[in-house]
Each structure stands twice: as structure tokens, then as C-alpha cells.
Amino acid sequence: MSQLRYWVWLASVDGVRTISLCRVLEHFGGAMEAYFAPEERLSELEDLSPQERRALSDRSLERTELILALCQEKNIRILTLHDAAGREFGRAVTQWCIIDLAVRKAIDLNTVIGPCTDTLVDAPSPTEKPRKVMGITPQHVMEHRVVYSDIDFNRHVNTMRYINMMFDMLPIEQLTAIRPVRLDIHFMHECRYGQTLTVGYEQRDGLSLFEVSNGEEAAVRAALEWR
Structure with a gap:
């Protein structure tokens, strides 16, 4: 959890471009290293704007803890795949089911959706619909x-x-x-x-x-x- 905390802190800093976040990671070697680096070392990154330096100088973890608590409560998984230039190169969507451990079978979600309505979000899927993979004829x-x-x-x-x-x-x-x-x-x-x-x-x-x-x-x- 300690490492994750600093990754969430860095990813949630307002007003910092993705490419600048990548520069920070490359320069300091990781999110935790960037968090504990003296603020004056941010001046070593010439690509950062003054606004970005001010934002990264805020080391409060209050917002980070709120995000982590929400993720745990809602069972949210956050996946980000970007290269050093800040370009997105990968997306992932996972579909989960609820298993009845007594019989090891999936439960009809319509029977339990009521208590779970607060976990539903109105957001588009970042990928196409899942493809059905039926039986194959191995070559x-x-x-x-x-x-x-x-x-x-x-x-x-x-x-x-x-x-x-x-x-x-x-x-x-x-x-x-x-x-x-x-x-x-x-x-x-x-x-x-x-x-x-x-x-x-x-x-x-x-x-x-x-x-x-x-x-x-x-x-x-x-x-x-x-x-």
C-alpha cells in the first residue's frame, strides 16, 4: 500500500500534464522518490511550467487517502498504460461476477443488484465490447x-x-x-x-x-x- 499511495498522489495532482508526470517519474525514478525529493529539485526539470512545479510541491496526502478509501469501498481497479511521451498504448476492461461459494456457480446479478446500485457509474467503456470465443479446431x-x-x-x-x-x-x-x-x-x-x-x-x-x-x-x- 505504501508504494501505491505515492502513485495515486502523483496521478491525482491537478494541473500537471501526463507528459510532465512521465518526466517526473523518469527523473526521480519512481513516485515515492518524487514525493520525498526536496521541492527545490523540481527546478531540475526544465520542461515543467511554474504552475506544475507549484502543484507538485503540495505533498498533502489527504486527497490520496480519500481516493484509496473510495477505491476500496467501490472495488475499483484503475489501470493506466502510457509511454514516456505520455501517449496511451493500452486499455483494459475486466468483467466480474459474484460466485456462490457453496456451489461454485455464478449468481444472477439481477437478484443482488439492489444493494450494489451505488457502485454503478455512468461512464463509457474505453474498449469495444468483449468478443465471444467459442470452441476452436486446434491446428x-x-x-x-x-x-x-x-x-x-x-x-x-x-x-x-x-x-x-x-x-x-x-x-x-x-x-x-x-x-x-x-x-x-x-x-x-x-x-x-x-x-x-x-x-x-x-x-x-x-x-x-x-x-x-x-x-x-x-x-x-x-x-x-x-x-
Whole structure:
């Protein structure tokens, strides 16, 4: 939480351009380092305007704590992906469901939406609608045994490990092409430590389609679009 506090502080400073925030991070090496740096060191950044220097000199964390408390209360996840020049290069949208732990099935949200209405916000999605990924006909298949480095603290396969398995199926020429990508990934069942997974890959109409099964059922499906 300590590191996150300073990232939120820096991101929430009013009147500072994104490119200037990137310059601050590059110069000081991180948000916490920028927060604790003496105010006079801001003059080392010639690109900052006087207004930006004044804004960054305000080290109050009152607003930061309010933002963190709101995020915890509303279960909000904030993702930002910008390069050093301040250009946006990535967006992410996640869709969550409520699970009945007794039967491990998703609950119809219409039955519980009443108490949750204060968590709904009127804001447009930053990405296109999720793509449905149906069954695929694998053109290439590989097996992967789930080992310690694949799992989280629940002994389930970590999300990034699924993505690594999928990308390992692709030709190196495709992976090294400089093109934006879109990834739709659907998690349907858990995969656990010690299981042997089958990863299937099909190339279809500009999409790289993947299916990971745990020997009993399809656990994860994904579609990777190259543009």
C-alpha cells in the first residue's frame, strides 16, 4: 500500500500534464522518490511550467487517502498504460461476477443488484465490447504440466501463465511484429497444481484462437487479434 499511495498522489495532482508526470517519474525514478525529493529539485526539470512545479510541491496526502478509501469501498481497479511521451498504448476492461461459494456457480446479478446500485457509474467503456470465443479446431497442440512457478497462493494457475502458454504457441515472426493487439480471454474453470494441461491453437481470419483444457473440460479460451 505504501508504494501505491505515492502513485495515486502523483496521478491525482491537478494541473500537471501526463507528459510532465512521465518526466517526473523518469527523473526521480519512481513516485515515492518524487514525493520525498526536496521541492527545490523540481527546478531540475526544465520542461515543467511554474504552475506544475507549484502543484507538485503540495505533498498533502489527504486527497490520496480519500481516493484509496473510495477505491476500496467501490472495488475499483484503475489501470493506466502510457509511454514516456505520455501517449496511451493500452486499455483494459475486466468483467466480474459474484460466485456462490457453496456451489461454485455464478449468481444472477439481477437478484443482488439492489444493494450494489451505488457502485454503478455512468461512464463509457474505453474498449469495444468483449468478443465471444467459442470452441476452436486446434491446428497445433502442446501439453504443459502445472508446476510451482505457474500457481498463485490458491494453487491455481496464474492469469499471466495462461497468456505465456498461448504466446509460446505463436511463431517468433508474429510475436516480433510491431502491431497493436487486442486480447479477449475467458476464464471458465480453474486449473490446479499438478494437472497436465492441453493448449490448442488455431489461426482463423486474422485471429489467433486458443483453448486450454485441464483434461476434463475447456478451462480458458482466448482470441488474439493482430491489426
